[in-house]
Amino acid sequence: MHEAVYEVFARKERGEPLRHIGYVDAMDDALARVYAWKTYDEERWFEMCVVPRSSIIPVNRTDGPFAAAALRGGGQ
Amino acid sequence: MSGGGVETAGDLAPEAREGLRRLVIALADAKRLMGLRYSDWLLGAPSIETGIAASSMAQDEWGHARLLYAMLKSFDMDPVRVEHERASDEYCSPDALDRPFGDWADVVAGGVVIDGAISTCLRSFAAGSYEPARSRVPKMLAEEEFHWDMAGAWYHRLANASDEARARLRDSTLEMLPSTLAWMAPDDAAAKVLSDAGLADAPGAIRSSFEAVVGPVVAELEIDLSTAESRSEGWDESRGRGPGGPDDEAIERARGDRNRMLFVE
Numbered sequence: 402m403h404e405a406v407y408e409v410f411a412r413k414e415r416g417e418p419l420r421h422i423g424y425v426d427a428m429d430d431a432l433a434r435v436y437a438w439k440t441y442d443e444e445r446w447f448e449m450c451v452v453p454r455s456s457i458i459p460v461n462r463t464d465g466p467f468a469a470a471a472l473r474g475g476g477q
Numbered sequence: 478m479s480g481g482g483v484e485t486a487g488d489l490a491p492e493a494r495e496g497l498r499r500l501v502i503a504l505a506d507a508k509r510l511m512g513l514r515y516s517d518w519l520l521g522a523p524s525i526e527t528g529i530a531a532s533s534m535a536q537d538e539w540g541h542a543r544l545l546y547a548m549l550k551s552f553d554m555d556p557v558r559v560e561h562e563r564a565s566d567e568y569c570s571p572d573a574l575d576r577p578f579g580d581w582a583d584v585v586a587g588g589v590v591i592d593g594a595i596s597t598c599l600r601s602f603a604a605g606s607y608e609p610a611r612s613r614v615p616k617m618l619a620e621e622e623f624h625w626d627m628a629g630a631w632y633h634r635l636a637n638a639s640d641e642a643r644a645r646l647r648d649s650t651l652e653m654l655p656s657t658l659a660w661m662a663p664d665d666a667a668a669k670v671l672s673d674a675g676l677a678d679a680p681g682a683i684r685s686s687f688e689a690v691v692g693p694v695v696a697e698l699e700i701d702l703s704t705a706e707s708r709s710e711g712w713d714e715s716r717g718r719g720p721g722g723p724d725d726e727a728i729e730r731a732r733g734d735r736n737r738m739l740f741v742e
Contacts, residue, residue: 404524425526431630435623436526439533 505545506570512538565722572656586649588628594661636697655708
């Protein structure tokens with residue numbers, strides 16, 4: 402079964418910036434939520450979100466590490 | 478259902494107290510065995526992320542078990558003895574957890590059917606009048622939401638995969654359902670006493686609650702929960718389950734036999 406890459410973002414406090422903390426491979430959004438929460442559970446996160454890597458849109462450059470991965474089609 | 482709230486088991490009439498004691502041990506043992514079965518899949522799960530999730534769920538279950546065993550102090554029971562010294566035929570866990578999950582279809586079906594049944598019981602317990610449950614169980618249920626999301630998502634995936642995947646998942650589900658329904662909603666005097674005392678829902682209401690949550694998931698495999706039979710032959714009312722108990726290896730692991738001489742409490 403096909404898996405996509407999901408980027409994981411989280412913040413520990415309400416006023417803190419959301420930061421990128423890692424990624425998970427998952428077959429769908431529902432499993433990506435679970436995998437992210439269970440994999441990055443070393444902190445008591447105030448908020449965590451996952452984003453399909455394929456949904457990232459480069460803004461100023463396409464050769465940055467983040468954007469380049471997204472442009473490769475969601476691969477790692 | 479709840480009235481003024483029952484602060485301690487000592488405030489209950491003897492029959493209600495005994496029914497509550499059985500419920501607490503059943504839930505604690507269920508959590509311990511569920512965690513043990515999840516823990517087997519840290520390695521061998523379909524992906525690294527899935528294995529990590531299974532491992533984390535195992536930790537959740539053992540944490541919940543520890544909290545539930547601690548409630549037994551109100552029944553003048555020693556949680557250490559209950560956790561570390563009982564034989565298999567004293568366990569009150571669901572019959573379907575007596576053996577290890579054989580394959581990933583078993584794990585997924587177990588997550589939906591057995592873990593789903595345990596959470597259904599916990600919701601009923603938390604909504605009842607026993608204050609220790611009202612204060613401690615909601616956090617367990619919040620953690621269980623991720624277990625349910627994982628099981629439901631995997632169930633949906635396998636139900637829409639190959640014919641073999643569908644068949645194995647269906648077989649696992651149908652194998653687990655009858656004894657788990659009997660464990661979850663016992664048709665016996667102890668369960669009736671509990672509901673009459675407002676400590677938990679009546680078995681019929683628990684079953685309805687389970688059907689509302691789990692029914693749509695298993696319906697993907699043409700399984701109709703409303704007609705699913707509850708199997709209770711050989712019913713052991715003192716434990717609220719069928720005859721037998723978990724396999725020897727599970728009991729040794731649950732009790733921590735191998736390193737018993739190093740035990741520190």
